[in-house]
Amino acid sequence: MPSLSKRVTITETSPHRVLVDLALELKLKGVDVISFHAGQPGLPPYSEALKELAKTLLEKPFQTSSYAPSRGYPRLRELISEDIKKYSGISVDPEKQVLVTIGGAEAITISLLTGLDHGDKVLLLAPTYSVYWGLTKLLGVGIEYCEQDVNNDFQPDPECIKEKITRVKAVLFESPGNPTSRVISEEIGKLLVDLAVDHGKWILFDEAYKHIYYEGSHVWIQKYPGAEETVISIDSFSKDLAIPGFRLGYLWGNEEFINQAAKVKGYLSISASNISQKLAMIYLEKGYKEKYLEQVIPEYRRRRDAAYNAVKKYLPEAKLIKPRAGMYLFPDISYYLRKLRMTDVEFAKDVALKKHVVFLPGSAFLPGTNRYVRITFVTEPPERIEEGIKRVRDYLVEKGVI
Numbered sequence: 001m002p003s004l005s006k007r008v009t010i011t012e013t014s015p016h017r018v019l020v021d022l023a024l025e026l027k028l029k030g031v032d033v034i035s036f037h038a039g040q041p042g043l044p045p046y047s048e049a050l051k052e053l054a055k056t057l058l059e060k061p062f063q064t065s066s067y068a069p070s071r072g073y074p075r076l077r078e079l080i081s082e083d084i085k086k087y088s089g090i091s092v093d094p095e096k097q098v099l100v101t102i103g104g105a106e107a108i109t110i111s112l113l114t115g116l117d118h119g120d121k122v123l124l125l126a127p128t129y130s131v132y133w134g135l136t137k138l139l140g141v142g143i144e145y146c147e148q149d150v151n152n153d154f155q156p157d158p159e160c161i162k163e164k165i166t167r168v169k170a171v172l173f174e175s176p177g178n179p180t181s182r183v184i185s186e187e188i189g190k191l192l193v194d195l196a197v198d199h200g201k202w203i204l205f206d207e208a209y210k211h212i213y214y215e216g217s218h219v220w221i222q223k224y225p226g227a228e229e230t231v232i233s234i235d236s237f238s239k240d241l242a243i244p245g246f247r248l249g250y251l252w253g254n255e256e257f258i259n260q261a262a263k264v265k266g267y268l269s270i271s272a273s274n275i276s277q278k279l280a281m282i283y284l285e286k287g288y289k290e291k292y293l294e295q296v297i298p299e300y301r302r303r304r305d306a307a308y309n310a311v312k313k314y315l316p317e318a319k320l321i322k323p324r325a326g327m328y329l330f331p332d333i334s335y336y337l338r339k340l341r342m343t344d345v346e347f348a349k350d351v352a353l354k355k356h357v358v359f360l361p362g363s364a365f366l367p368g369t370n371r372y373v374r375i376t377f378v379t380e381p382p383e384r385i386e387e388g389i390k391r392v393r394d395y396l397v398e399k400g401v402i
């Protein structure tokens, strides 16, 4: 067999995928798995929106199955621009400053390809989204990172940012965070934009969870002075419209950047799915997004509370923040891992196999660490959340650690 590319051989499979595959294997065997591993919404999408989409698909099969425009349907871009204005007050030209993509994932890839060359570096605020680590490797982009700590509400250290931003071409970060769920503070957000303006760096700002809030609201770093030149926003419809399988997201910001990004998009995937764009248009045009969020946020809040209280009750040595947004708890369980003499990956696998509770090891989000696990709290109802965390305690009791 001929050799494979260096870029694939140096990139390891994320522990994230290993646990997802294990959960699937157990489910296929008929095991009732308590799922804390998936990064996806826990309740189905808005049914009215799906009914209207099905009707459109049947009535206009040719139009809904054809290629869509490379930048995305003009009407969808208009609706996105209105949506941004409504929530942030920021005016965005739908023709020049918005690019519809295949999920936030493609928006991340395109933004890296557009803003950075092979050999450039990017600054990450770790622990951070597992895809950033592998994707940068695949693209030949180097990494600097500033580590965020649970004891400091997972806020990045300003001194670290000031030092490391000079060594990179861009900062790539998410708020609310995955896996930490932390919301970037206004002070750090402003500092990042100021530094990016002063040093001529891109800020690739991933706001996939911007509507998933339980207390407070999204920090729009795009409104700080100079942000229009430096901040490129990465967005997703996977979480707020609960349609991750439809694979739809968008990039918005600086006109020249979006122009070049549109060129990249044309070569990479031609266009985002036609039918998915129709669904997003239905959601936004009819106000279904708001109606859906009004339904699900109170339930997600109940689940957040159940998960937080259960970890406090059953795993008292874990250190964690109570998320104000997002979908994840990210407890530091180093106390238990030390006593178990296990890595986070070994622990996550063993609990999955023995207790049928699946969560993700923290090293998927900060390679080389052995401290955290990620627990998705939106995917199970409160009783099963409590049961799942209790089973983790049972495991630790059986191992003689508690």
Ligand SMILES: Cc1ncc(COP(=O)(O)O)c(C=O)c1O
Binding pocket: 039, 102, 103, 104, 105, 106, 129, 174, 177, 178, 206, 208, 235, 236, 237, 238, 244, 247, 248, 249
């Ligand atoms: C921070 C962050 N950005 C982007 C994405 C990708 O989302 P999409 O499904 O839109 O590709 C995710 C998915 O979990 C995420 O957590």
